Amino acid sequence: MNDATWDPLLAELDRWRIEGRHLRLWLRDDDAIAPGPQLDRLAALADRFDAPVLLAVIPHLAEPALVPRLTRAPLLLPCQHGSRHRNHAPEGEKKAEFGRHRPLAAMLDEIATARRRLDDLFGPALLPVFVPPWNRIDREVTAALPDLGFTGLSCFRGFTLGERGGPALVNSEIDIIDWHGGRIGRSAPAIVNELTALLVARREKGEPDDRIGLLLHHRDHDEAAWALLDALLARLASHPAIRLADPRQLFSGTIAA
Structure with a gap:
């Protein structure tokens, strides 16, 4: 990996610094269910860079052994990742666990039941943040999330709340895995180009959003x-x-209102 690869990104960050702007970089990791070597690597990386990670845990697949492992990894912060990570979209549509494919009441009951299981496992360590599998969720569901006790929601770049609002929305922006090219880690040039373009656009348009989220999937790395x-x-x-x-x-x- 050539050091010069990173020059465009670092140069853009220098422009942010000169203009007195700061970028809040944060990490989200999806699909956690159990301890293991990959989770250990994530915990070690978080410790090495003192970087907290929002750890999206699949409620009905989560193993009890995950609880003591996370007590030894205080920078891995559990939250709710759907219910069973089960696709309910019909064939030909993009995958979604909580899209417009089932009655709203049934979906909300499923989310509430799943949350109770995570509450039983993690107690006060559980963050009241909802992360929908595949980053897709019907806006009628998002509007009802605050009534279920959620104060946060995280999807992917471009997702917005509907007219009825919902929890505080903070999306992830950069996925480090190339899912369509073999489920492999993306190249450094691809990440540099994408991230630099996002930062240039924000700076030139004067956009106030100073948050960039990296999307990880430790089990697939x-x-x-x-x-x-x-x-x-x-x-x-x-x-x-x-x-x-x-x-x-x-x-x-x-x-959000």
């Missing part, structure tokens, strides 16, 4: 994904324009 993540954080965490953000603060805002 190959060596290329781990190497990319390590190289990315090694360069960004020490840059004066970067603040590694804690999800507990990111999702502490008021419920």
Whole structure:
């Protein structure tokens, strides 16, 4: 991995610094269910960079052994990742567990039941944040999430709340895995180009949003994904324009109207 690969991104961050802007970089990791070597690597990476991670746990697949493992990894912060990570979309449509394919009341009951299981497992350590599988969720569901006790919601870049609002929304922006190209870690040039373009657009348009979320899936990371993540954080965490953000603060805002 050539160091020059990172120059465009670092140069753009230098422009942010000169303009007095800071970027809040945060991490979200999906599909957690059990302890294991991959989760250990994620915990070690979080410790190495002092980077809190929003850990989206699948409620009905989560193993009790995950609880004591997370007590030894205080930077891995559990939240709710759907219910069973089960696709209910008909053939030909994009996958979704909580899309417009089932009665609203049934979906809300399922989310509430799943949350009770995570509450039983994690107690007060559980963040009241909902992460829908495949980053897709019907806006009627999002509007009802505050009534179920959720103060935060995280999907992927471009997702917005409907007219009826919902919890505080903080999306992830950059997926480090190439799902369609073999479920492998993306190349450094691809990540640099995508992230730099996002930052340039925000700076030139004067957009106030200073948050960028990296989307991880520790169970699916190959060596290329781990190497990319390590190289990315090694360069960004020490840059004066970067603040590694804690999800507990990111999702502490008021419920959107």
